[in-house]
Amino acid sequence: MNVNINAMQNIMASLCRPNEGMRVHDIGGLRYSFTFFHPMDIHKVIDGGPWSFKQATLVLHKFAEGEDPCTVKMQSVEMWVQAYDIPRGFILENILRSVGKSVGTFIRVDSNTFDGIWKPFVRIRVTINIEKPLKRRMKIKKEGGTEGGLI
Structure with a gap:
């Protein structure tokens, strides 16, 4: 799936409506990092899911300190x-x-x-x-x- 990061960020921000904003980064292998700038926004997104983009379910995982996002099993x-x-x-x-x-x-x-x-x-x-x-x-x-x- 070819993803325009700016489009993903704009669409997801309009759906999630974070109070403090958000950023999306492509980390490779059809994985994306969503950065939220307020803990309340993170909880709202996790509790409000599931979320989808271009008819694909987004599998979310809140990373622990030092956890490698490229190796976490997303199942x-x-x-x-x-x-x-x-x-x-x-x-x-x-x-x-x-x-x-x-x-x-x-x-x-x-x-x-x-x-x-x-x-x-x-x-x-x-x-x-x-x-x-x-x-x-x-x-x-x-x-x-x-x-x-x-x-």
């Missing part, structure tokens, strides 16, 4: 998944945690899930291995054997 992406058709009595933290674990590595449930307002789906934050296919359905069951059907 997972954090994202919000939406689980539909969960019966009301099954919208419980432990069940939603299990749903998240069936998709990837569970991170958290959207705090708005438990605000008492009915929604057609719940959002669960997970880390997904991009080298594996996504699961599309799962059967859920409450403790005691009550089945909730497929989601």
Whole structure:
């Protein structure tokens, strides 16, 4: 994919809307470094993902001090998944945690899930291995054997 760095920087800045600005650098091998100048902007971008550019998902990684960006294995992406058709009595933290674990590595449930307002789906934050296919359905069951059907 041929990428114009200035175009990428402008498009991503308009999507991410960093308070303190950002810079994009091509580091080779279809890898790009995004530099943010305020920690709040970094958290906003990581928590707001996944992000895409030219219909390609951007796999993000916050680098530790001294970490080589050219050697880090980029195989997972954090994202919000939406689980539909969960019966009301099954919208419980432990069940939603299990749903998240069936998709990837569970991170958290959207705090708005438990605000008492009915929604057609719940959002669960997970880390997904991009080298594996996504699961599309799962059967859920409450403790005691009550089945909730497929989601």
